[in-house]
Amino acid sequence: MNDVLVRDVTLRDGLQLVSTLLPTADKVDLVRFLLSCGLPTLEIGAVVRRVPTMADTVDVVAALDSSELDRCWVLVPNVTGARLAVEAGVRQIQYVLSVSPSHNKANVGCDVEQSLDGLAAAVVLGSKHGVRVQLALATAFTCPFEGATPEDAVLAVVSDARTAGVDSVVLCDTIGQAVPADVTSLTAAVCAVADEVWFHGHDTWGLGVANTFAAIDAGAVAVDASLGGLGGCPFAPGASGNTALEDVVYALRPSWLSQDGFRQLVARGRDLVVQLGEPSRSRAAEGAARSPGTHPWALG
Incomplete structure (x- = not known):
């Protein structure tokens, strides 16, 4: 379990619904903080037209060096x-x-067929420029x-x-209605036909962590x-x-997470939701704040 790849998606999916725009400089700082942890x-943004919080994604990319971009989607x-x-x-x-x-x-x-045609062209483009292309399947469980x-x-x-040619496939529980049995079944089925499977979960029904573990048990690598x-x-x-x-x-x-690093993540998450005027939905952050110092992962 502790060798599974964890990707932070705060700067893309995390910011899609917020009403407060996070300044570009703050986004770049958050990228570097998370990498340092x-x-x-x-995942640092999206090149889309209809989501205002993603409008500066290219500017965020421009501020990062090659070693940082190698770790960003x-x-x-x-x-x-x-x-x-x-x-x-x-990259x-x-x-x-x-x-x-x-x-x-x-x-x-557009329709799904048009999206698939675009994917094929994107794979050719990525291959030409040495860019990895990952396929994310939204509404893989429910719509x-x-x-x-x-x-x-x-x-x-x-x-x-x-x-053909995609680097990996991401199964997205877009509205968070899946249960672990669903995740186990679909992840195992897709692992049988795809080289590498990732899982993207939402916690709408409180099963985000349970579904994450179910995906890993069924073969998801990230x-x-x-x-x-x-x-x-x-x-x-x-x-x-x-x-x-x-x-x-x-x-x-x-393996990369220390107890002090966990506390830094909790503190940064708490500051970020305050800055954005959003509630924190992290139960671990709440637990860390309320637990006595005898627990090594508490804030103390």
Whole structure:
């Protein structure tokens, strides 16, 4: 468990629904803080038109050096976004499409077939420029418009010839309705046909950490989380925050995390949600603040 890759997504998914814009300089500082804490990889923004909090993503990329960019991902919704990201110097792009046709139309403005065509072009572009391309499957478990997503529909997308060449596949519990049995089943099925599977969970129904562990047990090699449980999809009614980074790392105890590093993450998450005027959804952060000093992971 403690060798699983943990990716922080605070600066992308975590900021999608907030009403307060985080200044670019603060975003760059947060990237460097998280990397200094030992986070192996981060998602730092998105090249999209309809989410104001992502408007300065290219500026964030420009402020980072090559060693930092090697550990960062940027989300794109189409080949145009992929091209802009590559031109900006991004080394790793996450191409998102929704398995659910209704959500794909709401989220990226086209049908699933068009998204798959764009993915194929993005893979060619990435190969030409030495950029890794990851496929993120939104609504892999449930859709706010269509209900449960059939497992066969997910497998059909993953097995489509246009996904050939992607670096990895991310299964996204976009609105946080999955239960561990769902996650185990789908993750295992996709692991059987994909080279590398990641899991992106939300904690809407309080099962974010449980689902994260279920994905790992079923073969996922990496998981997403955000500080304070910030996040949600602006085009998915009912979606709430991501699984909290503090909760995930407290449960997993990755080899790079010290007790002091955990306390730094808790403190930074607490400051960030205050700055943004958002509530913290991290139970581990709450526990760290309330537990007596006899517990080595408490704030003291």
